Amino acid sequence: MENQTAVTEFILLGFTDICRLQILLFVLLLITYVLTLAGNILIISITLVDRCFQTPMYFFLRNFSFLDIGFTSASIPKVLFNLASGHQSISVAGCFSQCLFYLTVGTAEFYLLAAMSFDRYIAICNPLHYTSIMTSHFCDWLVLASWLIGLGYVIVPLVLLFRLPFSGPNIINHFFCDSAALLELACTDTRLLGLLSFLLATGSILGTLAITVVSYFKVISVEMRIPSTAERQKAFPTCSSHITVISITYSSCIFVYFTPTWRSRLDLRGAVALLNNVVSPLLNPFIYSLRNKQVKEALRDALSQSAVFSKNPKM
Template sequence: MGDNQTFVTEFIILGFPSLKKIYPFMFLLFLIIYVFTVTGNIIIFITVLTHYKLQIPMFYLLNHLSAMEILYTSVIIPKMLSSFVTKSQSISFNNCMIQLYLFSSLGASECYLLTAMAYDRYLAICKPLHYSSKMTNATSLQMASGSWVGGFISPILPVALISKLVFCGPNQVNYFYCDAQPLLKLACSSTQFTETAISILATGLIFSSFLLTVLSYIFIISTIIQIPSATGRKKAFSTCASHLTVVMIYYGTITAMYMQPMSRFSLDMNKVLSLLYTVVTPMLNPIIYSLRNKEMKHSLNKVFKRVKKGSDEE
């Protein structure tokens, strides 16, 4: 990956150098969060697969979101956890580029999938008579597959551009994973073209997916307002409340990070924002969907009752 253009063969991930005294606490905290995130999303995944009432496009797309969240956090957190308990904070140049690519791909895939989920809610609320014909299982499969494929294509150019930069030292990445901004700060060659390309591509991806999501919700809200009964309005809004909450949290953090020129960012602020969408948001998704969605809550209660009954019989 451009070995003849770089003197750096590995990077040192500094993580949170000012917080080294509380690394044991941070290890325990992020381990709990990681286990909760993976377990919660797996439970949702299994619940959707095993309950007939959840075999509909909305929950089918939710299953893909859960899979993305598990992979998303697994690309970042295990390496971060190891840096809290070992002195080895190095990562090879190639592995750094792989981490950057996987993380970027999964983030882009999630943008596309959240847009697909918004379209699903738009059809369900604004076009209920056409929903079953337009949003079939085959359609939801195509939308989910398109989100994965589109997401893994989107970062190819940015990662390729970064991998071709000249890194001649220092090789200390002032971050807790390999992300574009801290890597660009280490480059010895000009990064102006690369920064511009990344900003344009990231802004295009985020803005287009966010705009389509916002447009969907403008139509959704206008339709809900026209429902005569308060009960009907509440029921209609409850079907999209979970997705809207996730969208607001997710786009709020990534917009603050990636839709501005790289030079305007403070790395410390970037770390906080990154923790929000790499660690906190994936943890919140299972909670949001299980608490805000009646069908999911009912199905989860069945699962827990079944598990409890099995343990009591033993």
């Protein structure tokens, strides 16, 4: 062990070695990434400019879109660069930075989803006290707490992980630097650190899931007691949209981080991670906001105003 040198970079295996498939993957990932950025930036812009969206729910949606941009940008640009250049290496410092940002933003998303479910619970189950509870100051603190808790959960395990000896092999069977794959490359016993990471993942994922499930269970119970069918149908779309996003996010993360890290299953874990990194951030703007009637009207007004301005630029 004393004669072995520490690795200075890791090799990301990615998806395939076949050139034509790499080109196809590059095009598909690039289109998906651009659409993800466009959809989430559109939500951020609309909710910032239009006064109709200056409410806690759209404030959380705006921040969730911002997290989605960060989450997919933590891994996909590097994947696109690797596919385009043919280089699969990443430095140890770059690997640590990618892990830190990816896990921080991902964990923050869980807590923001819990905050959004709490917001819906107060709005529907306790509407008379909604404005006094969900103040702008309180909403700001909830978003800030999501970021701080996300960073606090991952910083210690990651520092401990990258202080471990890595003397080879340095090949990561993934398309980005994932902590579970890195644990398998360390030249020492990692069971204690693996247990710590598992407990922290359990606390962040299952803890926030419990808050979210309880909140929406109470929300659905209240909505089911609405006597008017029209009012009930009007209340369900927002709730169903949130539940759809929660189901996709939590199911993929539970599979990736709570299944055994056997090498034979890493390919399947990578496929599910791709679903979580690419597909979910793309669908979230459409599920949450872009099919919302109020958002559609705001988009239509913005497009009509831009059309009028383009015809009469002196206005």
